[in-house]
Amino acid sequence: MTDWSFARIWSQIADAVPDREAIVCGDRRLTYGEFDTRATRLAEVFAGAGLRPGDSVALCLVNSPEYLEGFFAAQKAGCSPVNVNYRYVDAELAYLLADSGARAVVFHDEFAPTVEEAVKGLDDPPPLLLQVPHDGDGTLATGALEYEGALVDAPTAPVRHEPSGDDVILLYTGGTTGMPKGVMWRSDDLYVSLWQVGRGTPEPVNPVPGAHQGKRAVTTLPACPLMHGTGLFFALTTLSGGGTVVLVDRPRLDADLVWETVERERVGNVVIVGDAFARPLLASLDANPDRWDLSSLKAMCSSGVMWSPETKRGLLEHLPGVLLVDSMGASEGLMARSTAQAGDAEYHAGRFEQNERVSVITDDGRHVEAGSGEVGMLAVGGRIPLGYRNDPVKTAATFREVDGTRWSIPGDYATVEADGSIRLLGRGSQCINTGGEKVYPEEVDEVVKLHPAVFDCVTVGVPHERWGEMVVAVVQFRPGREADPADLRRHCHDHLAGYKCPKEFVVLDTLARSPSGKADYKLLRRKAARAVGVEVD
Numbered sequence: 001m002t003d004w005s006f007a008r009i010w011s012q013i014a015d016a017v018p019d020r021e022a023i024v025c026g027d028r029r030l031t032y033g034e035f036d037t038r039a040t041r042l043a044e045v046f047a048g049a050g051l052r053p054g055d056s057v058a059l060c061l062v063n064s065p066e067y068l069e070g071f072f073a074a075q076k077a078g079c080s081p082v083n084v085n086y087r088y089v090d091a092e093l094a095y096l097l098a099d100s101g102a103r104a105v106v107f108h109d110e111f112a113p114t115v116e117e118a119v120k121g122l123d124d125p126p127p128l129l130l131q132v133p134h135d136g137d138g139t140l141a142t143g144a145l146e147y148e149g150a151l152v153d154a155p156t157a158p159v160r161h162e163p164s165g166d167d168v169i170l171l172y173t174g175g176t177t178g179m180p181k182g183v184m185w186r187s188d189d190l191y192v193s194l195w196q197v198g199r200g201t202p203e204p205v206n207p208v209p210g211a212h213q214g215k216r217a218v219t220t221l222p223a224c225p226l227m228h229g230t231g232l233f234f235a236l237t238t239l240s241g242g243g244t245v246v247l248v249d250r251p252r253l254d255a256d257l258v259w260e261t262v263e264r265e266r267v268g269n270v271v272i273v274g275d276a277f278a279r280p281l282l283a284s285l286d287a288n289p290d291r292w293d294l295s296s297l298k299a300m301c302s303s304g305v306m307w308s309p310e311t312k313r314g315l316l317e318h319l320p321g322v323l324l325v326d327s328m329g330a331s332e333g334l335m336a337r338s339t340a341q342a343g344d345a346e347y348h349a350g351r352f353e354q355n356e357r358v359s360v361i362t363d364d365g366r367h368v369e370a371g372s373g374e375v376g377m378l379a380v381g382g383r384i385p386l387g388y389r390n391d392p393v394k395t396a397a398t399f400r401e402v403d404g405t406r407w408s409i410p411g412d413y414a415t416v417e418a419d420g421s422i423r424l425l426g427r428g429s430q431c432i433n434t435g436g437e438k439v440y441p442e443e444v445d446e447v448v449k450l451h452p453a454v455f456d457c458v459t460v461g462v463p464h465e466r467w468g469e470m471v472v473a474v475v476q477f478r479p480g481r482e483a484d485p486a487d488l489r490r491h492c493h494d495h496l497a498g499y500k501c502p503k504e505f506v507v508l509d510t511l512a513r514s515p516s517g518k519a520d521y522k523l524l525r526r527k528a529a530r531a532v533g534v535e536v537d
Helices: 006-016 032-048 065-076 090-100 109-120 147-153 187-199 208-212 229-240 255-265 274-287 309-318 392-398 441-448 485-493 521-531
Strands: 021-025 028-031 056-060 080-083 102-108 128-132 168-172 182-186 219-222 244-247 269-272 299-303 323-330 333-340 358-361 375-380 399-402 405-408 412-416 422-427 432-434 437-439 454-464 468-477 504-507
Touching: 006 032, 006 065, 006 187, 006 208, 006 229, 021 032, 021 065, 028 032, 032 065, 032 128, 032 147, 056 065, 056 090, 056 109, 065 080, 065 102, 065 229, 080 090, 090 102, 090 109, 090 168, 102 109, 109 128, 128 147, 168 187, 182 187, 187 229, 187 333, 219 229, 219 255, 229 244, 229 269, 229 299, 229 323, 244 255, 255 274, 269 274, 274 299, 274 309, 274 454, 309 323, 333 375, 358 412, 375 422, 392 399, 422 441, 432 454, 432 468, 437 441, 441 454, 441 468, 441 485, 454 521, 468 485, 468 521, 485 504, 504 521
Parallel strands: 021 244, 056 080, 056 102, 080 168, 102 128, 219 244, 219 269, 269 299, 299 323, 468 504
Antiparallel strands: 021 028, 168 182, 323 333, 358 375, 375 405, 375 412, 399 405, 412 422, 432 437, 454 468
């Protein structure tokens, strides 16, 4: 097969093993047969509302079976599934619906007021609103249909669109550095890229024969939201291998509930986003070291944010048989991964092996040589997105041709060590220029978090009359712990060059990371600037 489609493969798995569990969420359990039938009904609901191949379907949902049903049904109908950050206010949601051209919105009832207000402000509102009962009061948004009722009334006619590898999946990036951008992936390209990174083979293998033979498949729990790439990608690749996706339908991480679910469902793979998820999970194990039977767990996978060595070490003390997998990638392209396990001589943050699909490229189009000390931008080739929806300028800036090869260059600074490994330095848009020196915030974050009193840290640059920008660390202490700035400063000077060390430390009760673990740099920069007496835009 050379034309890979998630919807086609999932339907074939449903035909092969209809009674195998596809999705588990609390007391709800869906077999592949049920998953396929419900997605077919939902695709018919879309078609009945006038949606046609090429239209978009927005999914404003916490982790739940309906999220994956909506994705599956959209592909069955030839439509583009669109992820929605459920923390958006109505103006942000209205922008995303307009930019994506959404013709349907599937949403949990607690978001009904936001959806209702967002739709009011659109010149061309979606003709279909489907409301899913969850944590709201049950009041239907104006013009909305109740989800289950719509499925019951829908026919189970043959799918009107044959799923294709050319069908587009829209993945909107977080808007912490501007309005979100819609990354356009061909289904075939995303399917193959996920397979290459996750399974290490150049081309996918059809999972249907193995399913027929009863081949054992993985059970994966995305502890991070499906509304962002990390959680969604792992769910997609699990289902594409005939595995089971286990979900916790909470908008924020409940570490104890995650471990309880791993024990109950015998989960083999937990997916997180860096320390924002790993540290609470570790704290839960520290507080309850013998509470859960986690012997089923084989791997913990992280992507999107650096995962600190000391957190890896702490997890492996509790879970010595578990493989920790650090994936390097972005919405704009999937790259490489590194692993850590008990007994390793050292644990790294942000260091990966090169391969034929991954390089570091300078602004003038050269590949950084190993050991040169030169800094460039991380680049991924091979199967990459088509570009950004409605934005040819940003598409040209991010997806560039170098030496005849098209590369995706999302904006992460990196260098190549003497041994050929890539060391990730951090997102270019957050780089701090202090006295003419570049400081990569994530490098500073990892050092500050090594201090025993620090739970979390985000480093920002604030204006400074002498240096242009001043390095400021915004920290959150561990419960019952604290440290004075002088102590934190001495700690940093033990690990970093002087110009990289924070000049000021601002302490907050929480860094208010998003459900996906990402920091709001604009907000934290404003708070840091205010704390040190500086005005910023």
